[in-house]
Amino acid sequence: MSRTGTVGFHSSMDIREVFSEQGPVAKALENFERRDEQMRMALAVEDSLAMDRNLIVEAGTGVGKSLAYLVPLANWVLSEDGRKAVVSTYTKTLQRQLIDKELPFLKENMFENLRFALCLGSENYLCLRRLDQASTLGLFDTGETADIRRLLRWVKRTDTGIRQDIDVPPQLWQKVCRESDICYGKDCRRYPECFFQIARSVERKAHILVTNHHLFFANVASGWKVIPPFECVVFDEAHELEDVAADYLGVEISNFRLRHLLDSILSPAGRGLLIRLKWLDQSAFSEISSLVNHARTSGDVFFQELAERLSGMSTIRIRERGFQKDILSDVLGQLDQELELLRESSIDEEEIREITALGLRCRGFSVSMQAILEQDLENHVYWAERDGKRLRLVSTPVDVASILKAQVYESISPVILTSATLSANGSFEYIKERIGLPDPETLLLHSPFNYRTQALLYIPDDIRGSGDAGFEEDVSFFIQKILEITRGRTLVLFTSHRLLKKAYDASEAHELELLRQGDMDSYRLIQEFRNSRNAALFGTYTFWQGIDIPGDDLQCVIITKLPFAVPDAPVIEARMEAIERDGKNPFNHYQVPQAIILLKQGFGRLIRAKTDRGVVVILDSRIWKKSYGKLFLRSLPDCPVVKSLGAVAEFFSEVRGDSGCRTPDAA
Numbered sequence: 001m002s003r004t005g006t007v008g009f010h011s012s013m014d015i016r017e018v019f020s021e022q023g024p025v026a027k028a029l030e031n032f033e034r035r036d037e038q039m040r041m042a043l044a045v046e047d048s049l050a051m052d053r054n055l056i057v058e059a060g061t062g063v064g065k066s067l068a069y070l071v072p073l074a075n076w077v078l079s080e081d082g083r084k085a086v087v088s089t090y091t092k093t094l095q096r097q098l099i100d101k102e103l104p105f106l107k108e109n110m111f112e113n114l115r116f117a118l119c120l121g122s123e124n125y126l127c128l129r130r131l132d133q134a135s136t137l138g139l140f141d142t143g144e145t146a147d148i149r150r151l152l153r154w155v156k157r158t159d160t161g162i163r164q165d166i167d168v169p170p171q172l173w174q175k176v177c178r179e180s181d182i183c184y185g186k187d188c189r190r191y192p193e194c195f196f197q198i199a200r201s202v203e204r205k206a207h208i209l210v211t212n213h214h215l216f217f218a219n220v221a222s223g224w225k226v227i228p229p230f231e232c233v234v235f236d237e238a239h240e241l242e243d244v245a246a247d248y249l250g251v252e253i254s255n256f257r258l259r260h261l262l263d264s265i266l267s268p269a270g271r272g273l274l275i276r277l278k279w280l281d282q283s284a285f286s287e288i289s290s291l292v293n294h295a296r297t298s299g300d301v302f303f304q305e306l307a308e309r310l311s312g313m314s315t316i317r318i319r320e321r322g323f324q325k326d327i328l329s330d331v332l333g334q335l336d337q338e339l340e341l342l343r344e345s346s347i348d349e350e351e352i353r354e355i356t357a358l359g360l361r362c363r364g365f366s367v368s369m370q371a372i373l374e375q376d377l378e379n380h381v382y383w384a385e386r387d388g389k390r391l392r393l394v395s396t397p398v399d400v401a402s403i404l405k406a407q408v409y410e411s412i413s414p415v416i417l418t419s420a421t422l423s424a425n426g427s428f429e430y431i432k433e434r435i436g437l438p439d440p441e442t443l444l445l446h447s448p449f450n451y452r453t454q455a456l457l458y459i460p461d462d463i464r465g466s467g468d469a470g471f472e473e474d475v476s477f478f479i480q481k482i483l484e485i486t487r488g489r490t491l492v493l494f495t496s497h498r499l500l501k502k503a504y505d506a507s508e509a510h511e512l513e514l515l516r517q518g519d520m521d522s523y524r525l526i527q528e529f530r531n532s533r534n535a536a537l538f539g540t541y542t543f544w545q546g547i548d549i550p551g552d553d554l555q556c557v558i559i560t561k562l563p564f565a566v567p568d569a570p571v572i573e574a575r576m577e578a579i580e581r582d583g584k585n586p587f588n589h590y591q592v593p594q595a596i597i598l599l600k601q602g603f604g605r606l607i608r609a610k611t612d613r614g615v616v617v618i619l620d621s622r623i624w625k626k627s628y629g630k631l632f633l634r635s636l637p638d639c640p641v642v643k644s645l646g647a648v649a650e651f652f653s654e655v656r657g658d659s660g661c662r663t664p665d666a667a
Contacts, residue, residue, distance in 0.1 A: 013075050015042045018110075025067065028109040033610075037445040041068035044443045045416060049076040049232065054415045054440040056238075056431065058422040060447030060637070061604050065418055066094075066102045069234050070208075074111045076232075077207040084230040086119075086209045088216045090237035090244070091546035092164075098210050117199070117206035119227050121215050125196040126161035127178040129188050133276075134175050141269065144172050151176070161195025174260070181357035187349060204228050213240060217248035220407055231412070237546070238417035239597050242434045245400045246571065249407075251368045251377065254392035255303040258328075261361050262299070265335070266292045273354060277342070288338045295331045302327055303391045310386050317570035318382045318393075321375045329366040336362040371395060383570035398574045401436025409438055420447075421600040424593035425631045433589070449607050451639035456615045456651045461624045461643045466561055472499060475560050476506035478619050478645075482558060485649050486615075488512050488534030490556040493544055493602050495563050503560070504538050512536055517543065529553070545601040550608035555655065557606045558617040562632065563598040564591055592628050596635045603636055613655050615648055 017023050019039045026032040041059055048055035049072060059065035070087075077083040089095045095118070103116045131151075134140055140148050147168050154166045163173055178196050191197060203209060209227060211219075213235070219226035235241055266272040266289055274285055305324055310316055339359040346352050372395050375382055380395045397403055409415060415437055422431045428442045463478060464471045483490060494500040497518075504516050513532045515525055517539040529537045530553045537543070544563070565572045576586035599618075606614045623629035624643075633641070642648070 015039065015046055015072065018042070018071055024110050025071075028105065035062075035064060035448050037448055038064040038068045041065060041418075041443065041445055042072055044441065045069045045234075046072035046075075048414050048416055048441065049073065052414050054409075054413070054437050055417070055443070056422060056428055056437065056440045057416070057418040057443045057445065058428075059418055059420060059445045060449075061420050061607060062447045062449050062610070063445055065236070065420075066098060067106075069236075069416065069418060070098075070102055070106060071110070073208065073234060074106055074114050078111060078113060084207060084209065084228065086211060086216065086227065086230045086233045088211050088213050088233060088235050090213050090240040092212070093546055093548065094236060095210055095212055103208065103210070114208070115206045116208040116210065117203045119203055119209050119211035119215060120162065120199070121218065121226070122178045122180050122183070122196050124163045125178045125199065126155060126158075126163070126176055127183075128155075128161075128190040128193055128195070129184065130178075131155065131176045132190070140172070140175070144169070147172050158195075160199070179357075181360060182354050184350060184353055200228075213237075213244040214248065217245050220245075221248050224411070232414050232416070233412050234416045234418065237419050238435075239419045239421050239431070239601070241417070242400050245404060246396050249400070249403055250380065250394060250396040251371055252392050252394040253365060253368050253372065254390060255299060256390050256392075258295075258299045258303075258365065261358070261365060262292050262296050264361075265339075265358055273358060277346075277351065279345075280342070284338075284342075288335070288342075291331060291335045291338060295328065295335060298327045298331055306384055306391055306393065307386065310384060310391075314387070315383060315385045315570060317568075317573060318384060322373060324373060326369060326373050329369060332362045332366045336366075369393075381570050381574035396571050396574075398571075398578050401434060405436050405438065409436075415440075420604055421597045423635070424596040425635050427593075430589070430593035430597070447607075447637060449610060449612075449637070451607065451637040454607050454610075454613050455637065455639040456648065457618070457636065457639050457641045458615055458645070458648050459618045459620070459623050459641060459643060460645065461621055463619055463621050465621055465625070472502055473506075475499065475619050476503045478617075479503055479558060479560070480507060481645060482556065482617055482648065483507070483512060483536055484510065485645075485652055486536075486556045488532065488536055489552065489554055490536045490558060491529075491543065491549075491554055491605055492536060492538045492558045493560065493605075494538065494540050495561045497540055499560060500538050500540060507536075514538070541598075544598060544605070547605060548608055549605070550612060554606065554608075555614040555652075556617065557602060557614070558619065559599065559602050560619050562595055562618070562620045562622060563602070564595045567591070588628075592631060596632055599632060600635060607637075615651055617648070 016039060019025055019034065019042060021032075021034045026034070037059065041057055041063060044055060044057060045068065047053070057065070059068065073085055073087070077085050087098060089098070099116070099118045103114070107114045107116070135148075135152075151166065151168055151172070155161070158165060163177065183196075185191070188194065206228075209230060211227060215226060216233070264272055266274045274280060274288060302324065309324075336359045339355050339362065343352055343355040343359070346355060371377055372382060372393050375395075377395050377397075379398050381398055382393075382395050384391070384393050417431070417435065417437065417440070422428060423444055424430050426444065428444075432440065460478065463474045479492060492503070494503070500517065504514065507514055511534065513528075513535040515528055515535055515537045517525065517537075519525070520528070522542055525537060525539075526547060526549070529535045530549060541563075567573060567576065576590055579586040579589050603616050606612070606616050623632055
């Protein structure tokens with residue numbers, strides 16, 4: 001990637017010179033192209049840091065926003081001793097790009113003293129003490145033998161101990177990963193070798209910490225104890241902030257969490273804390289074992305009743321207090337008391353730490369359960385969800401903006417938000433209302449790509465409406481016709497798994513390779529898609545954003561429906577009610593701009609480089625027939641728009657080099 005030596009910069013660096021055609025970035029990057037949009041963003045970030053002023057920047061695909069904020073950010077942290085900044089992303093893909101590519105490039109070519117680190121949640125690290133304990137005390141199941149052998153071979157050669165570097169089942173990793181409340185810290189006999197502590201040491205010395213939104217808000221919820229202290233933050237992929245913040249700043253209980261808690265004390269397979277306490281007499285063992293079994297049975301009854309309330313639905317909103325009887329808190333309280341007696345009886349520091357942690361987990365589960373059942377938390381929405389075998393009860397804050405103002409913006413400054421999609425119809429009002437960032441400067445930078453020549457937008461006007469009978473059959477029909485034209489290299493995006501399954505089942509392969517979300521993990525699906533020359537990939541919201549497939553590997557994106565949030569989903573419904581109480585129209589102030597931003601994300605999957613060409617298809621006639629449709633069109637890149645399927649065939653004939661064809665005119 002680079003081909004030049006180190007250049008030093010300081011607080012008086014000239015951003016225009018850095019990004020000029022003769023500047024250090026150009027000298028270090030092959031095929032560098034000066035982009036005014038990138039320079040304007042870098043200047044805006046530089047001003048934000050210098051003036052301690054919040055900033056929101058939408059930077060369209062191809063602007064090069066990562067370097068645009070990293071260059072002034074690196075210069076800022078190095079210009080004064082002790083400065084530290086966080087860059088937070090939503091996707092792991094961008095996180096790895098920053099750590100593996102962008103920051104090493106800057107260190108090698110511009111900022112030789114720059115130190116950076118990747119921040120991960122502690123459960124991502126192998127705990128050597130727990131691995132020793134599990135191996136010595138026989139805590140592994142017989143069916144895990146092959147995975148254990150692989151884990152033991154890996155631990156001898158890994159430098160990081162990070163979960164993403166080894167593929168082991170979640171239930172096995174849960175037995176050997178670091179759990180913060182039972183970490184012994186400096187008292188641990190494996191402390192000098194501890195992967196997590198080594199990583200934390202690197203983080204403390206780093207100027208720039210790269211993390212994700214989930215860990216950032218876990219840090220906020222913990223009282224700022226997860227990530228080393230820092231002065232400012234850049235949120236990349238900032239359009240996801242509200243939902244991630246709401247998730248982490250809420251409260252939840254689940255059957256999985258309860259099972260893990262009880263299994264840690266004594267599992268049905270005869271493993272857990274009690275088995276390891278060799279000094280425990282039979283009477284105490286029997287009493288605590290009985291309480292664990294009682295709690296397990298009570299939990300089964302409680303969550304079975306919750307499952308019956310869901311009655312086949314995946315999600316329900318809960319409006320009444322005491323909607324279920326609390327049959328768990330009493331027994332968890334008794335269990336906590338017995339654990340306290342064990343703690344007082346133990347003379348082993350490691351045992352004491354673990355017993356204390358399990359007691360706190362019992363109390364924490366009870367407190368969370370009571371808060372949800374009694375609906376004690378102000379301005380929260382309460383709901384239940386089933387996801388496979390997992391059942392959970394959740395309390396989610398409705399007004400995230402006020403929480404962010406109190407818990408984040410008062411402590412961190414400046415705050416910089418950026419994404420390829422933050423505006424709706426040219427306005428930032430939606431994101432400002434939802435995130436509540438105080439008095440931000442704003443900057444809207446369009447993509448430097450020439451969408452007039454690179455892309456075509458096809459929106460049929462002869463497809464039935466999404467609420468009409470026959471719409472789903474029409475979607476399947478149009479997908480089939482488009483795949484016959486594209487011959488693969490097509491990403492088909494859905495807003496529901498049900499419609500995805502129906503369209504997938506109705507599709508005829510015709511020598512195409514059909515890939516579907518859920519058949520394998522998302523990373524392998526993308527690799528399969530790239531490696532095939534005639535694949536069509538069917539996916540839901542996971543694939544609307546965060547995936548990058550440049551070049552000829554992707555030539556068509558089909559969006560089956562405008563991505564309006566389901567209005568009766570509990571959190572969405574509660575937010576809309578709050579907007580209505582404020583005297584505003586929730587459809588115009590929330591649903592439309594939210595859908596526009598997600599539509600822009602889906603559209604953005606297609607053109608990833610200046611040489612890319614392709615077609616975006618939107619199978620939703622509401623764009624033509626509803627008054628708000630023009631808002632969606634205005635928010636998309638300026639490209640030819642057609643209503644004819646024949647125009648799509650013409651476009652692909654030209655792309656393939658067939659003679660006598662031309663790019664169709666706009667409808």
